[in-house]
Amino acid sequence: MGRLLVRLGVLVVGLLAMIVAGTAAQAASSVEKYPTKKQSARQAFTAEERQEIDDFVAGNVLFTLYHEAGHAMVSEFELPVLGREEDAVDSLAALMMIPEEPDEQQDAWIIAAADWFAMVYELDDSEMEYADYAGEHGLDLQRYYQIICLIYGSDPEGFADLAEYAELPPERAERCPDELAQVARSWVSLLEPHEGKAKKPIVVSYGDPGEYGDAADVLRESGVMEVVAEELSTTFAFPNQIRMVAEQCGEENAYWDPDARTITLCYELVDGARLLIVDDIRAR
Numbered sequence: 394m395g396r397l398l399v400r401l402g403v404l405v406v407g408l409l410a411m412i413v414a415g416t417a418a419q420a421a422s423s424v425e426k427y428p429t430k431k432q433s434a435r436q437a438f439t440a441e442e443r444q445e446i447d448d449f450v451a452g453n454v455l456f457t458l459y460h461e462a463g464h465a466m467v468s469e470f471e472l473p474v475l476g477r478e479e480d481a482v483d484s485l486a487a488l489m490m491i492p493e494e495p496d497e498q499q500d501a502w503i504i505a506a507a508d509w510f511a512m513v514y515e516l517d518d519s520e521m522e523y524a525d526y527a528g529e530h531g532l533d534l535q536r537y538y539q540i541i542c543l544i545y546g547s548d549p550e551g552f553a554d555l556a557e558y559a560e561l562p563p564e565r566a567e568r569c570p571d572e573l574a575q576v577a578r579s580w581v582s583l584l585e586p587h588e589g590k591a592k593k594p595i596v597v598s599y600g601d602p603g604e605y606g607d608a609a610d611v612l613r614e615s616g617v618m619e620v621v622a623e624e625l626s627t628t629f630a631f632p633n634q635i636r637m638v639a640e641q642c643g644e645e646n647a648y649w650d651p652d653a654r655t656i657t658l659c660y661e662l663v664d665g666a667r668l669l670i671v672d673d674i675r676a677r
């Protein structure tokens with residue numbers, strides 16, 4: 394699929410090494426204490442459940458950062474976008490996270506990012522109104538299936554069970570390998586001219602977490618923002634100083650501000666991901 398995509402794969406492998414081997418002990422201990430503290434230790438989590446919580450949060454933070462980085466690339470490199478930009482950068486985030494070779498950890502992260510959309514869909518019992526279809530994003534379940542399709546397309550045999558579990562219709566599944574190849578080809582051709590080193594390395598900072606201290610601790614200790622910033626800075630020739638900031642936003646969100654050239658990750662999103670998976674585990 395081209396040198397760049399291989400490089401993107403390496404990016405996530407580097408991250409893997411840091412999260413799993415490097416800061417894993419710290420991150421794991423935070424994950425362990427965080428949900429139980431809020432529930433007065435009513436329920437202890439098994440090691441497997443703690444791993445699932447950790448993977449879910451890490452997978453969704455990674456996906457969010459790559460998605461926002463995609464917006465940053467579109468605006469900083471003045472890339473043409475055919476179709477909705479939100480769809481394009483979802484695909485880029487998925488591309489960056491889907492491993493070249495089967496890899497249990499990386500599979501868990503990208504599947505967690507897809508699952509988030511299905512879980513949010515399940516939680517939302519409001520009736521759809523006209524305005525809901527007017528959003529710039531695809532509907533939650535459409536975003537879910539788009540990611541599932543790309544994952545499945547990367548290894549139809551290996552992800553046959555996933556496709557079945559996700560109820561991916563066979564007629565869509567059949568086209569997924571070609572869809573993956575097409576988005577990969579498209580992104581690689583757009584990004585290849587911008588391969589290189591950022592003029593100034595992306596700077597990471599953390600704002601006051603307020604009531605989201607626990608989520609902020611987990612985020613900081615995982616080092617995910619630093620690793621993504623470092624890898625993006627050494628892979629792409631961003632012409633201007635980009636910042637990556639974690640802060641309170643008053644909502645579960647993340648966004649790229651093209652004027653301030655800042656990617657903001659809201660503590661609420663990190664906290665929300667954790668609560669979502671904890672509730673899901675408790676409800677089983």
Ligand SMILES: [Zn+2]
Nearest residue numbers: 460464479482
């Ligand atoms: Zn977006």
